[in-house]
Amino acid sequence: MTDLVAIARSFFEPGKGILAADESVHTATARLASYGISTSVEMRRQYRDLFFNAKGIERYLSGIILFSETLLEKGNDGELFSASLAARGIFPGVKVDLGTEPFSASPDELITQGLLDLPTRLAEYKKQGAVFTKWRAVIRIDGDQLPTPMALHENAKRLASYAKEVQTVGLVPILEPEVLYKGTHSRQKARSVITETLGTLFSVLEEQSVDHAGVLLKTAMVLSGDASGKKDTPEEVAGDTVAALMESVPRQVAGIVFLSGGQTPDQATENLAAITKYAKSMHAPWPITFSYARALQEEALSIWKGEEGNIPVAREAFLTRLAKVSAAV
Ligand code: 13P
Numbered sequence: 001m002t003d004l005v006a007i008a009r010s011f012f013e014p015g016k017g018i019l020a021a022d023e024s025v026h027t028a029t030a031r032l033a034s035y036g037i038s039t040s041v042e043m044r045r046q047y048r049d050l051f052f053n054a055k056g057i058e059r060y061l062s063g064i065i066l067f068s069e070t071l072l073e074k075g076n077d078g079e080l081f082s083a084s085l086a087a088r089g090i091f092p093g094v095k096v097d098l099g100t101e102p103f104s105a106s107p108d109e110l111i112t113q114g115l116l117d118l119p120t121r122l123a124e125y126k127k128q129g130a131v132f133t134k135w136r137a138v139i140r141i142d143g144d145q146l147p148t149p150m151a152l153h154e155n156a157k158r159l160a161s162y163a164k165e166v167q168t169v170g171l172v173p174i175l176e177p178e179v180l181y182k183g184t185h186s187r188q189k190a191r192s193v194i195t196e197t198l199g200t201l202f203s204v205l206e207e208q209s210v211d212h213a214g215v216l217l218k219t220a221m222v223l224s225g226d227a228s229g230k231k232d233t234p235e236e237v238a239g240d241t242v243a244a245l246m247e248s249v250p251r252q253v254a255g256i257v258f259l260s261g262g263q264t265p266d267q268a269t270e271n272l273a274a275i276t277k278y279a280k281s282m283h284a285p286w287p288i289t290f291s292y293a294r295a296l297q298e299e300a301l302s303i304w305k306g307e308e309g310n311i312p313v314a315r316e317a318f319l320t321r322l323a324k325v326s327a328a329v
Pocket of ligand 1 (some may be wrong): 020045136176259260261262291293294295
């Protein structure tokens with residue numbers, strides 16, 4: 001366990017964070033299509049290569065979360081992605097949940113699947129070079145109806161079972177209960193839902209004796225819903241986000257990473273800078289960094305468009321964004 005705690009802490013070297021590149025086949029297909037890029041196994045491999053083989057990413061990245069498909073693939077240099085990342089000091093990780101399905105007890109809510117064959121898959125992923133893992137639960141806010149305590153509890157139970165299995169095989173778990181930015185809710189509502197979601201999660205982790213010191217929490221920022229008509233200032237986001245975390249996250253947790261959730265790259269960067277600054281002034285007990293997918297990839301993807309000739313400029317845009325996000329932490 002000591003090794004796992006040390007690995008969990010080492011994601012937070014100054015200026016470093018995690019790239020979430022674990023889009024499932026379904027999500028990657030939709031993402032690429034939104035940039036006019038048609039998808040295939042080969043195109044998805046090129047997409048990963050664009051980011052993973054950009055020169056100098058190790059200055060900003062301590063880890064990259066892969067999709068299971070990518071864990072077995074090689075880059076254009078002929079090296080397995082996992083091995084070439086590890087050689088550059090970037091931990092390769094893998095998303096291990098199998099996506100969501102409607103929760104039978106409350107069909108407007110989602111529940112994450114993937115526990116059944118998890119031990120077998122974890123053993124495979126470990127052999128394939130994964131050092132850490134991620135499991136995402138999805139929580140939707142809808143007025144005062146959603147989320148229900150029942151759905152929060154069921155998702156928390158599954159996150160806890162996942163974390164236990166992962167720690168048993170000697171990998172680091174990232175727990176991601178994502179409270180969606182989508183909606184018309186107020187920032188105050190997001191704050192109370194995030195506080196409740198995390199409070200539920202950590203009480204279930206405690207019951208199942210998951211070692212807090214060996215886990216990373218991946219969370220959304222506290223924001224007014226994207227359709228609320230309200231644009232929060234970074235100071236408002238920082239105040240409410242840090243307050244929600246201080247209320248619900250045990251101090252032993254190895255660290256907190258943020259998802260970007262559909263914010264623009266600039267918004268995700270500015271809000272993160274305000275959060276880390278405010279957390280420091282409040283003497284928050286955990287290190288904080290980024291674990292973005294969209295906010296880190298968006299600019300590069302819109303330049304790349306699937307064309308080989310656009311790769312150098314697209315990579316430059318990626319590195320520029322990485323440098324900005326790194327400066328924010
Ligand atoms: P975004 O940063 O695009 O929200 O993605 C992070 C993530 O890992 C979602 O599961």
